Amino acid sequence: MPLPLLKKVLPAQTRLSLRKFFWLSRSWLYLGTNVYCPLCERSFRTFLPFGKERRSQALCPRCHTLERHRLLWLYLQEQVHLQERSLAVLHMAPEPIVQQRLHALPNLLYRSADLTSPVAMDRVDLQALPYATASFDLILCSHVLAHVPDETKALQELRRVLKPQGQLLLQARLHPQEKTLETPEAVTPLQRQQVYGQSDRFRKYGQDFGERVAAQGFTVQAVAYANSRPAEEQTRLGLGLQELIFVATHPAHEVA
Numbered sequence: 001m002p003l004p005l006l007k008k009v010l011p012a013q014t015r016l017s018l019r020k021f022f023w024l025s026r027s028w029l030y031l032g033t034n035v036y037c038p039l040c041e042r043s044f045r046t047f048l049p050f051g052k053e054r055r056s057q058a059l060c061p062r063c064h065t066l067e068r069h070r071l072l073w074l075y076l077q078e079q080v081h082l083q084e085r086s087l088a089v090l091h092m093a094p095e096p097i098v099q100q101r102l103h104a105l106p107n108l109l110y111r112s113a114d115l116t117s118p119v120a121m122d123r124v125d126l127q128a129l130p131y132a133t134a135s136f137d138l139i140l141c142s143h144v145l146a147h148v149p150d151e152t153k154a155l156q157e158l159r160r161v162l163k164p165q166g167q168l169l170l171q172a173r174l175h176p177q178e179k180t181l182e183t184p185e186a187v188t189p190l191q192r193q194q195v196y197g198q199s200d201r202f203r204k205y206g207q208d209f210g211e212r213v214a215a216q217g218f219t220v221q222a223v224a225y226a227n228s229r230p231a232e233e234q235t236r237l238g239l240g241l242q243e244l245i246f247v248a249t250h251p252a253h254e255v256a
C-alpha cells in the first residue's frame with residue numbers, strides 16, 4: 001500500500017507501533033560491540049548515517065535516536081541526577097524512547113506535551129501553556145522553538161511555568177551564521193521551505209541562540225557536554241561534537 005494511503009487509513013499511534021516493530025526487527029542486522037546507545041541500552045557494530053548531509057554514526061538502529069538525544073540523556077543522568085531526585089518534569093515534543101525512559105522513573109512527576117504529536121500526554125500550544133505558574137522543576141525543549149511562530153511568547157511561557165531554581169534545557173539546530181535568520185515575508189509553508197529549508201520552520205537559528213533565550217529573562221549557559229568526555233567515549237556513544245545543551249535558569253532563582 002502506498003505510504004500516503006497508509007497515513008490516511010491507519011491512526012498515528014498504530015503507524016508509530018508499526019514503525020517501532022520495523023526498527024526492532026531490523027536492528028539485529030547491526031549487532032556488534034563497537035558502539036553503545038545509552039537510551040535503548042544496546043550495543044551495535046555501527047550507528048547509521050542520517051540527515052540531508054548524511055552525518056555518519058548518527059542514528060541508533062534500534063530506537064532511532066540521534067546524537068542530541070543520547071547526549072541529553074547522559075546529561076540528565078550525570079548532571080541533573082534525575083534518577084535520584086523528586087522532580088516535576090515537562091517534556092516538550094517528546095521523543096518516544098526518551099519519554100518511555102522518563103515516564104518509567106517513579107521519582108518523577110512527568111508530563112509530555114505537544115501541539116500535534118500522538119505520543120504526547122497533553123495537547124498544548126507552547127505560546128499559551130495550560131499549566132499553573134511555577135509548576136515544573138525541569139523542562140526539556142529540544143529542537144522545538146524554531147517551529148513556534150512567536151518565540152518570545154513561547155520563552156515567556158516556559159519561564160512562567162518553571163519553578164524557582166528550576167532548569168530549562170534547550171537544544172536547537174544552529175547554523176554557522178552569527179545572527180538568526182527570520183524573514184517576515186516568508187508566511188506560507190512554501191515560502192518558509194524556500195527560506196528556512198523546512199515548511200514548518202519560522203526561523204533559522206544562528207550562533208546568537210543563547211542570547212535570544214537570555215533576552216527573555218533567563219541566564220543561559222551553553223554546555224558542550226560531548227567535549228567533556230574522552231574521544232573514544234564520544235565515538236562509542238555517538239555523541240556528535242557539534243551538539244550543545246543550553247541550560248537556562250531565572251537569574252533571581254539561581255542556586256548560590
Ligand SMILES: [Zn+2]
Pocket residue numbers: 037038039040041042060061062063064065
Ligand atoms: Zn538506541
